[in-house]
Amino acid sequence: MCDFPGMKDAISILKVWLRQRQLDKGSGSFSGFVGSMLISHLLSKNKINKVMTAENVFRNTLLFLANTDWTVKGITMSRSPDPSLPSLADFHQAFEVVFVDPLGVVNLCADMTAATYRRIQFEAKESLKILSNTNTSSFLQLLMVPKPFQKTFDHVCHITELPALLKTCKKLKLCDELMDRGGDYVLTSLRYIMSVLQKGLEPRVVLLSHALPQKPEWDINQDPANHSDADSLLLGLMLTIDFFTSPLQKGPAADSPEAVGFRSFWGEKSELRRFKDASICEAVVWPVNNIEEKRRIPELIIRHLLQLHADIPDSAITCTGNLLDCVLNRGKKSGTGEESIASVIQSYDDLSRKLWTLADMPLAITSVQGTHPALRCTDVFPPVPVTPSFYFFKRCESSDEFLVPLAHKPTPAYVSPVRVICHLEGSGKWPSDKRAIRKLKAAFHIRLAELLKEQHGLMCRVTPGHVDVYKDGYVFRVQVAYHREAAFIREVIAEDGMRMSMDSEKAFQLELETIHLPYLTSTLHGLHQRFPALGVTSRIAKRWISAHLLADSISDECVDLLVAHLFLQPEPFTAPSSPQLGFFRFLSLLVSHDWKNSPIIVNFNEDLKDADITEIQNRFTSTRNQLPVIFIATPKDRDMSVWTMGKPSAQILHRLIILASESLVTLEKQLMSPSEISDIKIIFRPPMDVYDVLIHLNPRHIPRHREAVDQPTISFIRGIVDDNSPKKDPRFPVVDYDPVQLYLCELRACYGEFALFFYDTHGGEVIGVLWNPSSFTPQPFNKDAVNGRVVDTKSETMLLVPSVEAMLADFEILGKGLVSRIQCQSEKWKI
Amino acid sequence: MAPSKAVPTLEAADGYIAVPVRFSEEKAPHHCFYATQEHLDDTRPRNRTLFVINIPGYITEDALSEAFSSYGSVESVEILDKPGCRVGKPAKRSTHFNQKMSKGFKVAYIVFKKEFGIEKFSSALVISKEDNFIKAGIEKWISDYEASFIDVAALQAEIDKYMDKYDGKEKKKEVKAKEKEGVADKEGWITVTRKGRRPGTVRTEAMNSRLIEKERKKRAQKELINFYTWQQRTKTKEHLDELRKKFEEDKQKIALMRAQRKFRPY
Incomplete structure (x- = not known):
């Protein structure tokens, strides 16, 4: 030694x-x-x-x-x-x-x-x-x-009521072993329970284990703790990436000798089935309807086997693997919406095929790419097919086909347009002037609408910027793009006749929409095929951010990338197979990552080599001050971090981290002690007392009211026919009309310099307003910057100060019909 | 007007006076407009025009005209995003493009029929809160939505017209360029265009830097290195400097790494 x-x-x-x-x-x-x-x-x-x-x-x-x-x-x-x-x-x-x-x-x-x-x-x-x-x-x-138990395993199960295990020992005839262990029935039965479960869950788990039963320390004056005092036994499942949701488990052929063992192992769940290859086998089938229930299969198996072989009653088992799925339920519909995503994608595929084969287009279509979050499986509430009911709407005056909402009816349900970018081939005929390109694009939109109507009988609505196509109950927003447009927008001709490229916000936006977003969407969609839990994880994460009224302060794509990072670089853990674990790790990533000193590198398809990664890291350290607070590098975006450029701000990130650490503690407590799971949604309810002013909205005009975390027991009928059978005389539904978003947009345009506005996009009933302290310092009179301020009468020098009363009154006027009341919570603005 | 407490007209800086606005007789003053008769240009009659700033976006021209009529009959009201001179006709703008409406606060020019003095203001302005005077809320959004439907034929016609014009312009440019091709101007310079027998390249920034780079390389190749003693001397010196700089950088890097070290054993 x-x-x-x-x-x-x-x-x-x-x-x-x-x-x-x-x-x-x-x-x-x-x-x-x-x-x-x-x-x-x-x-x-x-x-x-x-x-x-x-x-x-x-x-x-x-x-x-x-x-x-x-x-x-x-x-x-x-x-x-x-x-x-x-x-x-x-x-x-x-x-x-x-x-x-x-x-x-x-x-x-x-x-x-x-x-x-x-x-x-x-x-x-x-x-x-x-x-x-x-x-x-x-x-x-x-x-x-540290790798704590609940952060390592996808699915954690508690066996409470440990005295029930004594019965187990009796049933399994373990009296001798019980004696060997001094009557500790927990340890005695544990290995038998584990072997039964291991056998039952074999093809679905990578690893099945249990937490080590701990002996608590005791005071010298007291009796030592007994084995019956422990409150629960923890089992952990690390699930295989895709098979664990399979509802069918095929056993041995009916006439083989193993069939008897299989039958006695599964009890009455085992049944004979005839398979496609004409074999007749024993099989176990779990009754599930949708993916949410499929994720619950391991839990069903555990319950069934423990009941059958170990006499542990249902009430003694608490599984905390899928508790968070409930925040993705919308309205009365059950399920977490994976099925709707699949059907949107199917409809989109069909549309893209139709676009590809469109005859008589003046220029050929070179690519059709979707950019809607549903197409990368990360939309919190994916679009559902809608058929508007006619009586609920007014006909548009210019054309009978289109519907317009009525002011005296509740706002119709929100229809989110599925954005599709259509690149056209380059040709010498394209003009080299940005205005002319825009006109030409509008002309292409008109042509596209005509052709789609002619050749496929689809209803279309043309605007200069896009075509809306109503297909299978979804509305697709098709936008034509020309790959050199951004370059033309940037182009400036200098005095000496040289063509220079100047950075412009507009060109950057265009590139984001037509280049980066389609790439991100298709990559994430591919990644989702590899990790089926990715989409739902990202959706829960977005729901959480939105529930804390921060959805507008951080971009959707940024969340998607952070979640993708969790799956691509899970070390020292393994990539999560259950969405809940993914969300758990997302929160701890927010809390524990050193945002200031280390970049997040999302290495899609391993496109970045070691040298590239070192280079990104070096550049990051040398230019840290100019980079956004969250820095995410991807193979196609190595040193810009395009999705986090404007937002979130440092303050928002700070708030996010605080919220995440609180939520993490609460969630961990709830997952580890099953008796405390009173209400899992508690981490989705935001504290409202931090805001200076609350604007309460009238639920009548909140089109996404049913998406709220705590679903309203009653809401309004929003002009949607339930059955989706094709109608003879369809009308174009109201698209992308959300009064609350329009209201927020106006508020931010008018009062963005005085206050920040926070809102839960998914059915929030309250807008939180936070005054911006720096805008409340008095300013000298300037005719271009009055913007709602008043001259302070008390001061000698005629300084301008913001007029809070006027602003509050304006909040009410701007949201006429939508705002129900305004509540002031603080007097901070009184200077 | 206001029965209880007359709100005095306030003198504000820069030749403006403050005009408090209230939405009904009972309510307290709400916003404050600032009006002036200075800073006007000649496109409007100076002595009859009032320039008002700080007008919330939801107030319509009708509402202003109604409110100001208590000081004398109003000839016209114009609400603009920014102060500007009056154009003869309403600007011939595209109906389908460039429709970016700015939200936020606006300015207005109010032209009275008779001569008007700014000193007339003595009390708060009252804007009645009737529906047709304020454009906001659900009704506005619905009407905006309705307005987003366009006449496809009109759009097509507009595009055709624009593209015709554009094509015409381009053609003219081309013809002009062709005329100039190979023809020397007064001082003997010949303009090279992209068309013609020996087309030139476009002068872009990228092209320019590429050319400069090429030139530099060419010169570097010709240059003799390690020929004079001073060349060697400077070279060693540069090398040393480089090393020193790198050393400093590495030291900083290590300090940074040490600072952010996460190692906290228990």
Whole structure:
């Protein structure tokens, strides 16, 4: 030991590694002692030698852990040839995990369950992967990031009412073992429960494990805590990425000998089924209708198997894997809307095929790309097909086809246009003047509408900027784009006749819409195919941000990218398979990431090589001050971070971090102690007392009222026919008409310099207003900057100050019909 | 007007006077318009015109005309985004493009029929809150929505007209360029165009920098390095400076890394 410093350090490192993974404490743990014994075993077997550094010793230990299986072939440190000692096989009969001490009589891992051992093995494998990856800081991820149980496993299950386990022991005839363990029925039954579940969940989980039951410390004057005092047993499931939602599990053929075992294992759930390949097999089918329910299958299996084999009643099991799905339910419809996304995408695919094959277009279409969030599966509430009911609307005067809302009826349901960008081929005929290009684009819109109507009978509405196409109940907003337009907008001719390129906001916006957004949409859609939990995670994250009235302060795309980052770079964890875990990690990313000093690099398709990443990092450090507060680099956008340029501001990010840390604490508490799950939506309810003024809105004119976190029990009928059967004489529905957004837009235009306005886009009933303190300093009179200020009568020098009364009155006038009342919460503005 | 408390007219800076506005007889003054007869240009009759600023966007021209009529009959009211001179006819703007309406506060020119003095204002202006005087809220948004439907034929006609004009202009330019092709001007310069027998390239910034770069490279190739002693001397010196600079940078980097180190063992 003295002449081998590497070993000493390696033991410490191993202990830290175990501690961060919560594996070193509790009964059946891989304690530091076992770790030290393992390393000395390796030394005696010459797997490591005395010249190795600590890092090498540690790596070799992990390698050994990853490659040997102590549940099948245990290891022994004993060298004595004494035949009276028990053999390894004897140990294997008595214990699940075998590691025999030098005397050859004690199993050091006697208490350890196979599930715990598998978890250690899994961790070792993952850690080796991180160690061999050169461009991440492995030290940080392996040894400094704690991996708590609830952040590692996709699905966490609690077994409460532990005394029920006593019955389990009786049922499984474990009385002898119970005696061996001094009556600790929790530990006795644990390994049997785990083996049953492992068998049942086999194809659906990567890893099934349990938290180590902890013995609490006790005072010297008191009796030690009993095993029956523990309040719950924690099971964790790490799910496979896609199979876990499969409703059908195929068993052995009906006439094979294994069928009996299968049938007795699954009980009455097992049934005979005939498959497409004409085989007749035993199978287990779970009754599910939509994807939300499919995600619940592991929970159903656990409940069923524990009830059947271990007599644990339903009431004793609490699964906290899918609690957050409820915030994505809209109205009375059940499900989290994955089906609607699929049908939007289907309809979009059909439209794009039609656009491609459109005959008689003057210029060929070179690409059709969608940019709507639903097309990248991350729209919080995806569009649903609508059929307007005629009596609810007025006909448009100019054309009978179109409908217009009526002032005395409630605002019609919001129809979100699905944006589609259509690039046209370049040609010498395109003009080289920005105004002419715009005119020509409008002409193309007209032509497109005519052709779609002629060839496919689709109803279209033309405006100079886009064509709205009403198809399958969805409204698609098709926009023609020409790839050189941005360059022409930027072009300025200098005095000496040279053509120069000048940065312009307009050109940047255009590039965002026609180049960056389509790319992002298709990439994320591809990524969603790889990680099905990505879309829902992003939707829950957006819902949370919106619920805290910050949706307008941070761009949707920024959230999408942050979530994609969680899936592409989950180290030291693995990519989440359940949306809830994804959201949990999203919150902790917000809280723990060092936004100021490190960039977020989202490496789509591994397009960025190591050298590129280093270059991005270097450029980031050298130009940090000019970059936005959140910096996200992608392969197509290496040094601009286009999606976070304007927003969020530093203050908003700060607020977001505070909210996230509070939500994280609450959520963690709720997930870890099932008795406290009173109301999971609590983290989706914003504190309203920080705002200076609250503008209460009339629900009658909130078109997305039903999307609210706490769904209104009654809301208004909004002019939608329920059955979606095609009508003989369809009318074009009201599109993209949301009075609240229009109101906010006007408020921001008129009073943006005095106040900030916050609103929950999804059915919020209140607009929060925060005065901007810097705008309240008196200013000298200037005829161009009066903007609602009044001359302060008290001052001698005729300074202008904002008039709060006038502003409050204006809030009411601007939102005539929409605003129900205005509530002042603070007197801060009184100077 | 206001029965209880007459709001005095206020002198504000820069030749403006403050005119408090209230929405009905009972309510307290709301906004404050600032009016002046100075700073006017000649397009409007000076002695009959009043220039008012700080008008909220929702107030219509009718409402202003009604409100100011208590000081004398009003000939015309113009609400604009920015102060500007009167144009002979209403500007012939495209009906379908450039429709960006600015929101926020506006200015107005009020022309009275008779001569008008600014000193006449003595009390608050009353704008009755009747529906047709204020354009805001649900009704405005619905009418905006209705207005967004356009006549496709008219749009097509406008585009055709514009494109015809544009094409005409382009053609003219081309003809002109062709005429100039190869013809020297007074001082003997020949304009090179993109068309013609030997077309020139367009002068863009990128092209320019590319040319400069090319030139620089050419010169660098010709240059003799390591020929004079001073060249070597400067070279070593530059190299040393570079190294020193890099060393400083690395030191800073390490300091930064140390500062942001997250290692907190228990």
